[in-house]
Amino acid sequence: AQSVTQLDSHVSVSEGTPVLLRCNYSSSYSPSLFWYVQHPNKGLQLLLKYTSAATLVKGINGFEAEFKKSETSFHLTKPSAHMSDAAEYFCVVSDRINDYKLSFGAGTTVTVRA
């Protein structure tokens, strides 16, 4: 069965410093991978997606993620954190075997310090 593990439940960074959110996935078939963001009391918003094209994926708001098949990872990064990046981030996987239903990680909460 497909699944994702987000390795950090909480990440705290200073404004202007890099952000790294780690995600490992498990999938028995060629997966599609996504990162979604949820700001407080809001719905989720798609940040970026990987679907077997370029392994380095650029998303909105300066975020990017790199698909590494050998490491079964899809880590999310941003070179310089902004206060508005404070939110919860979800790594998500889907594949054909599971009828493309999305499987969500438990989430990583990002705090940005001034």
Added chain:
Amino acid sequence: DAGITQSPRHKVTETGTPVTLRCHQTENHRYMYWYRQDPGHGLRLIHYSYGVKDTDKGEVSDGYSVSRSKTEDFLLTLESATSSQTSVYFCAISVVEGMDTGELFFGEGSRLTVL
């Protein structure tokens, strides 16, 4: 832009009472979903629909039923609410046609508390 309205946004109810949550979309997207969000679990799929009167179960469907009599409305019903169904419920639609895109647009959630 896709528009989703969930109602009610907040509800407190008692164990054993029926509850219906409504999801309304302003465009004719085919695929609609109901998820629940609980701390430490991310989002889990309850039910989804791929057209009028076409629905299927997700991974946590026990205790829930759905109906879709019109393209724009997807209803989630808890026939007899239990405390374990206290959660935040999100409706979502596939903004790019087809389940295989993974590109979902989410509503702002309905917070349900079962006492």
